[in-house]
Amino acid sequence: MLKNKKENQVYVWPLCTRFVHWLIALSFTTAFILSFFEHRLNYHVGVGIIFGLMLSYRIIWGFIGPKYATFNTFKLNLSQLKYYFVEKIQNRYRKIPAGHNPASSWYTLIVLFVGAIIVITGMLLYGIQEGRGYLSILNENYHKFSSVLLDIHIYASYTLLVWVIIHISGVLVEQFYHKTHMVNAMITGYKQTDGEDAQLCTPKNIVSFVIIALSLWVFYVIAFDTQSPFVKSKFPEINFKEESPVFYNKCSKCHKIYPPYLLPQKSWLRIMDGLDNHFGEKITDQNISKENQIEISRYLIQNSSEHSTREAALRITESTLEERPIAITKTQYWRDTHKDIPLSAYEDKKIKDKSNCFACHKDIEKGNLEDRDILYRH
Ligand code: HEC
Ligand code: HEC
Structure with missing residues (x-):
């Protein structure tokens, strides 16, 4: 077993994992707020694409990512979930696992699922309803689905918002009541518990940051370049x-x-x-x-x-x-x-x-x- 970098602490979330976590949080919140400003649709879509790319990245990370991030370390057994809450009530200073606990395992899966619905309906709406971007080829034949898509897009977004609020409340309880420094973990990467440090090889690290940079570039193109094929309207000007x-x-x-x-x-x-x-x-x-x-x-x-x-x-x-x-x-x-x-x-x-x-x-x-x-x- 390799020696941990810090005594009594485990390096759980490598830099790119933390970066992606905060980028998902920030892009969702920003897209949600921007949705109330119709004339800012291009920013809404740009931020939504960051959200989508980061979710996809997180899903891939679930298979090839570092220790603690992969889906096979998720605790999805329902009796484990029940025990998690029982122990939470009975034992204020219980020991926390290095990786995902049962609640956060379920939480993450549901975010990925609902988030995917939001992103897919959003992309379809942009093509079908707005007649913009690559998916505008669908406008002609599928325009009658735009109201349904919009309803799903909105309901899923509110569901995710409620879900995020529950998550934040849970983390705050961990931070201040159980004193497990949960918030710090997503900032510094370290948790105070037992386990082996997560390792991330250099190529995966580089690929991660290339994908993050790519998503920022796509945002830039969508938000500011009105002629790019990502945003171009299928409807020409009428003379x-x-x-x-x-x-x-x-x-x-x-x-x-x-x-x-x-x-x-x-x-x-x-x-x-x-x-x-x-x-x-x-x-x-x-x-x-x-x-x-x-x-x-x-x-x-x-x-x-x-x-x-x-x-x-x-x-x-x-x-x-x-x-x-x-x-x-x-x-x-x-x-x-x-x-x-x-x-x-x-x-x-x-x-x-x-x-x-x-x-x-x-x-x-x-x-x-x-x-x-x-x-x-x-
Ligand atoms: C006082 C300014 C004003 C006038 C005059 C006005 N509009 Fe608008 N229009 C707006 C604003 C602001 C919005 C955005 C409403 C919102 O989403 O809150 C809008 C939205 C729209 C929309 C919906 C666009 C979308 O994608 O949501 C259409 C269509 C539209 N206007 C057509 C017209 C037509 C046609 C006229 C003239 C008969 C007209 N407007 C007159 C300000 C105006
Ligand atoms: C003699 C002047 C005049 C001519 C010519 C004219 N209009 Fe109008 N139109 C008006 C006025 C006045 C209004 C009321 C609204 C306004 O003040 O602009 C109006 C309003 C309209 C509206 C309603 C806009 C709204 O509020 O939703 C439409 C549609 C319209 N006109 C179409 C036409 C068409 C089509 C033609 C050509 C066949 C035409 N107009 C020619 C004077 C004219």
Whole structure:
């Protein structure tokens, strides 16, 4: 048996294990907080990828990692788990094992399992719902699963949050009640108990830090490089002037062009049928000839929300099944997504009206409604 580096202490968690532990904790917390800021989706996804890569790494570590980290040292017997809690209550100053105790063995497995669900649904959502990155090829055929995926993603994240809080409470009980210095162990790597030091050969150490560096690089690319294939949108900018000069010329006289995918066919027909009283304006055959009106209608119908797999289009189609709104701002979806904007926002001279999408959504004139391009902050 090799001699331990420190007397009465065991080196349980090598530097890379500790690094990965804290990176998992930090990336999950950050991604959770960022999820409340829609326009920070790129950071949320970038941090989520760090979380995913670190989880994968931890799973591989479970097979080839150093002593105490491998799954075969996990104590998963339920009677061991029960005994762990009985002893916890009966014996305040009990001896702790060098590696994982039964509770932390189960804890780790569940984190890996729930974490994997979060990462997989997150990656699918990014491709299927947002139409971004490599998985955007799935958008076309699987867009109807985006709501289910989102529900799973959210429920799993809250489950993990509760799970993490239980973990932190358990560790604090160890630290302050049982006085086992559990927190210090994940910082210094040493536990005060019996056992052999964990050893980690240099190649594995190097590979570990290369993977950590790789995950930071991927984060950088996703968060800051808008053109990288990891984040590139499958939806190109729309040049309305080129696609339909008549629509562009006739319908951008009084306001800028509203992208046709933001209303269903039936709404466009209602708008085109009611031009003689268009939101208080009288638009006649003199303003837009009958021929042009027919051409515009055709273009609008061909490009209505039913014909698009963009997230907003899908939501608008869903939310207008029962009704035939005459304006985007009258759809339930629009009202829901904008309900947090205070009325005072419209007192701003640059915004003025809720129909003035263009003041708050940069690039909506090019057909793009990106979360990160929202100019207005409340
Ligand atoms: C004579 C001026 C004028 C022309 C031309 C015009 N609009 Fe409008 N439109 C308005 C006004 C005024 C509103 C009310 C909202 C606003 O103040 O921007 C409006 C609102 C809309 C809205 C609702 C926006 C919302 O709040 O969700 C849509 C959709 C729309 N117009 C489509 C069209 C289309 C399609 C054409 C071309 C056929 C067109 N408009 C041409 C004046 C015009
Ligand atoms: C006062 C500024 C403002 C105006 C005007 C405005 N929006 Fe928004 N819009 C926002 C903000 C802010 C959000 C993000 C809401 C949130 O997630 O909290 C948003 C969200 C959205 C979303 C959802 C995007 C997503 O991925 O969640 C769509 C679609 C949208 N707006 C379309 C429109 C359209 C179309 C118009 C014009 C008819 C419009 N908005 C007018 C500020 C505005």
